[in-house]
Amino acid sequence: MSNFTNKVAAVTGGAQGIGAATALKLAAGGATVVVLDLNEDGAKETALQISAHPQVVAAGGRAVAAGCDVTDEATVDRVFADLHREFGRLDILVNNAGVTRDNLFFKMERPDWDAVLATNLTSAYLCSRAAQRYMVPARYGRIVSLSSRSALGNRGQANYAAAKAGIQGLTATLAIELGAFNITVNAVAPGYIATSMTAATAERVGSSPEDHQAAVAARTPLGRVGQPEEVAAAVAFFASDDASYVSGQTLYINGGAR
Ligand code: NDP
Secondary structure (H helix, E strand, O other): OOOOOOOEEEEEOOOOHHHHHHHHHHHHOOOEEEEEEOOHHHHHHHHHHHHHOHHHHHHOOEEEEEEOOOOOHHHHHHHHHHHHHHHOOOOEEEEOOOOOOOEOHHHOOHHHHHHHHHHHHHHHHHHHHHHHHHHHHHOOEEEEEEOOHHHHOOOOEHHHHHHHHHHHHHHHHHHHHHHHHOEEEEEEEEOOEOOHHHHHHHHHOOOOHHHHHHHHHHOOOOOOOEOHHHHHHHHHHHHOHHHOOOOOOEEEEOOOOO
16 A cells, blocks of 8 residues: 555546545555545535545545536636635645546537547646646656557547647646656556446446446456556556656556457
8 A cells, every 4th residue: 555644646537446445555555545526416426425535535535526617727726725825734735536428439429529639638637737836846746647549549539639638738748748846647547447427428328337347448458447446556556655766657557358
């Protein structure tokens, strides 16, 4: 278990899924985690559950919640300033908030392109820019962003693939620019992880989550889909001091699939 004692982390889109599992993992290592989400009530409920978790209590960690639309520049700047004022530091940022608006390219309307780019990519620019204001003077920071296997191309996901490939370029570049300040910047690129997001994809293609998962499992070397905790473990590694010389990387978490 990585030690995050005295560390303050912000996890965007942390109310559920991979973000919630990541917030729990960091808090179970002793961190104070700020769960940021569009769904403020969901973020509050998740933060309460995390703070009451026996491993979190034992490690001296905790979670708090704040409503935050990560696509809104003024909101992001205010929320990050507020959390820095309250906790006095910001050590770890996990850019996790994301949405899909899938469609074949010739049917993809501009609002679906814009929404996916804003939530999956521009949000990482806004939150990383806000976070580095506090990380640079502290000469310490860990930024981890959610890319996706879809960055390599995925039918029906031109918008999402472009955004998630953009995360990889942003990550590589921030690693170069922020390295001088002891800030590492990395990304994880999961394959199919069982969350509300993939359940919604199943529904869209007229399948049940179980059938959809079984089809993906059949073409995955490990013979199953991934779980949010399995992504959270990799995010926690990049966020930890164990990864102090690892920067600019994107790690695929895909059950062995190419
Ligand atoms: P979920 O849909 O379960 O959770 C995403 C969270 O982000 C939700 O709580 C959602 O809130 C929140 N969110 C959406 N828009 C915003 C916004 N503008 N501001 C703040 N929060 C927002 O997704 P997953 O846990 O599955 O995915 C997490 C990340 O991992 C995403 O970036 C996703 O693209 C990526 N990923 C997921 C994979 C998978 O198979 N599940 C595979 C590869 C990458 P609300 O519910 O209110 O919309």
